[in-house]
Amino acid sequence: MAEQQKLRLGVNIDHVATVRNARGGQYPDPLRAAKIAEKAGADGITAHLREDRRHISDADIEGLMDVLSVPLNFEMAATDEMQKIALRHQPHAVCIVPEKREERTTEGGLDVAREENRLAHFIAPLRDAGCRVSIFIAADQRQIEAANRIGAEVIELHTGAYCDAYAEGRFDEAQEELRRLQEMATMAHGLGLEVHAGHGLTYDTVSPVAAFPEVRELNIGHFLIGEAIFLGLEPAIAEMRRLMDEARS
Ligand SMILES: CC(=O)[C@@H](O)[C@H](O)COP(=O)(O)O
Numbered sequence: 001m002a003e004q005q006k007l008r009l010g011v012n013i014d015h016v017a018t019v020r021n022a023r024g025g026q027y028p029d030p031l032r033a034a035k036i037a038e039k040a041g042a043d044g045i046t047a048h049l050r051e052d053r054r055h056i057s058d059a060d061i062e063g064l065m066d067v068l069s070v071p072l073n074f075e076m077a078a079t080d081e082m083q084k085i086a087l088r089h090q091p092h093a094v095c096i097v098p099e100k101r102e103e104r105t106t107e108g109g110l111d112v113a114r115e116e117n118r119l120a121h122f123i124a125p126l127r128d129a130g131c132r133v134s135i136f137i138a139a140d141q142r143q144i145e146a147a148n149r150i151g152a153e154v155i156e157l158h159t160g161a162y163c164d165a166y167a168e169g170r171f172d173e174a175q176e177e178l179r180r181l182q183e184m185a186t187m188a189h190g191l192g193l194e195v196h197a198g199h200g201l202t203y204d205t206v207s208p209v210a211a212f213p214e215v216r217e218l219n220i221g222h223f224l225i226g227e228a229i230f231l232g233l234e235p236a237i238a239e240m241r242r243l244m245d246e247a248r249s
């Protein structure tokens with residue numbers, strides 16, 4: 001059993017940029033959100049530069065690299081374009097995520113097993129540049145073993161199926177997804193991988209995942225940006241931080 005270690009909170013600011021881009025102006029500023037998130041207790045900032053730039057822009061990434069006092073976790077697809085951008089900025093961490101232009105949000109985990117050789121070559125320069133490489137994958141043993149084989153240091157378990165089942169009242173299915181996530185977190189930790197989790201987490205769903213002893217970091221964004229509309233960003237993040245700490249106590 002993994003010893004209980006500090007559980008880090010990565011705040012994903014993508015959807016501050018979604019609101020900004022709705023009008024095509026400069027407000028709200030994702031960089032301001034990032035600085036508020038730091039103040040509120042975020043241990044890191046996550047930003048997903050999508051190929052279609054539907055939210056975070058190249059200028060946002062430039063700005064984050066200049067202003068952040070906490071690590072940047074740069075989410076990216078496994079493309080040459082994104083690799084060049086990541087190597088130019090050399091963020092603390094990169095997280096390789098699957099991407100389809102037509103998707104509304106990340107729909108599944110990266111199919112590492114299908115393109116193991118290409119991904120091994122893709123992540124090597126990123127690791128050599130000093131970026132901590134994470135793979136965003138489903139709670140699937142075959143995928144986790146493949147992520148380990150290609151040299152990833154971290155896997156981030158996709159919590160979307162669990163969160164969606166809970167939100168839709170399919171509580172037995174949510175429980176089964178949670179069980180699978182715990183099992184895969186334990187297995188991944190046993191391989192020596194650092195285990196993260198994220199996607200769709202809310203105040204109602206975060207605690208059981210935060211209680212997994214093997215999980216070192218949760219990346220949470222969409223729900224927090226929504227809550228910020230009602231509570232303000234700093235209080236919304238502080239409440240998530242409180243729930244995570246409570247789950248670990
Ligand atoms: C990989 C993941 O679950 C998120 O970090 C990702 O950023 C989701 O994509 P959108 O932010 O575009 O919804």
Ligand SMILES: NCC(=O)COP(=O)(O)O
Nearest residue numbers: 012198199200219221222
């Ligand atoms: N990798 C997950 C992430 O960064 C945030 O996902 P979400 O909370 O915006 O669904």
